[in-house]
Amino acid sequence: MLGDILAWLADHPQAFETAAGRHLALSGAALTAAMALALPLALVLVRWHRTAGSVIAAVNVLRTIPSLALLAAALPLLGTGFLPAVIALTLYGLPAILINTHTALREVDADVVEAGLGQGMTDRQVMRRIRIPLALPVIFAGIRTAAVQIVSAATLAAFIGGGGLGELITAGMGTLNIAELVLGGVAVAALAVATELTFAGLEWSVRRSTGAAA
């Protein structure tokens, strides 16, 4: 089995590199977009209590939609290819970042916030110097969850022509090529575990540095 897999890899290095590169590009673009949308939105929602309830409720519904369904839904609405897959993956990663960030910013110790306001800090300063630094570890935990979810779901982009390592699996299934199929499975599994470990390491160092500050 291992011999077959290495032989396939030796014969098709280009196919593997393209698939892996595409997987990273899909995941990186979607994670960046999800952060760019969710982080500012969470900051705004902390101020707008009334809107926050309905937005969080909507995002919780978004959370129940399976990744396959989200990617499949992109097909009739946006067509096939890279961009529709990135948009679907962005929506898939968004809830974890938004909900963690919003909850963490809101639940910062009220006494600490009071103390800041008592010292004459403006709302903006309280946000920047108190809420964000104290919420940072939980925000990072949300980003980590989203990163792993996106890398995982990016495997399914192969079904809507978005490419990525899932394509090795679908191609292997299509041609009954067990070596290609298993290589795809191993590569995706390794990438997901590596993402989890990398972000866990980042989260740990954030926790340590904010813990030292507080």
Place this chain on the structure above:
Amino acid sequence: MSWAIENYDLLAIALGEHIVLVATALAISLVIAFPLGIWTARRPALYVAAMTATGILYTIPALALFALLIPFMGLGKAPAITALVLYSLLILVRNIAIGIREVPAELIEAADGMGYGKGRRLIRIELPLALPVIVAGIRITAVTQIAVATVAAYINAGGLGDIIFQGIAQDFGEKIAAGAVLTSLLAIAADESLKHVERRLRAATSERI
């Protein structure tokens, strides 16, 4: 909407298959997770080992796990259920172990003082008090399995994923939407009903303490 209305019988069959698939996987998961959770609850080193192993399984994307099972199990319901069970272990074992561990120490001492054996203490004191946390684990697991089971249609396990994959193959938006909406509704229904059970159990447990 017309396709979904005309083909409600197809959708009902897929929904039924989906529920049977998830229910079977959930039942097997519980049979495996209960002994593991009970065994590791008060053994920190074993608990960490179990969390690491099941955590890695949980991180592996569904399609990759199916791809890795195909050489051993082929296609169909058996590898699909195996994958769903492997996914569920992290959360179930964790919640069973945490639930048992968080039983107040004075209650354990009281049970020991009354001459309860370990088995009797487990069944009469620890598991009943751990039940709300265990049901919370079952709720998260059911919702996860309902989502992962859609991908299982790719390896011929049937269910609502079949409708989604047919929709993709035929570039037929309504079919994709029908499969997606039904899967989401099923996940929401499982989440809400188990939340209800969890709340009632919590109320009953706090009354008893």
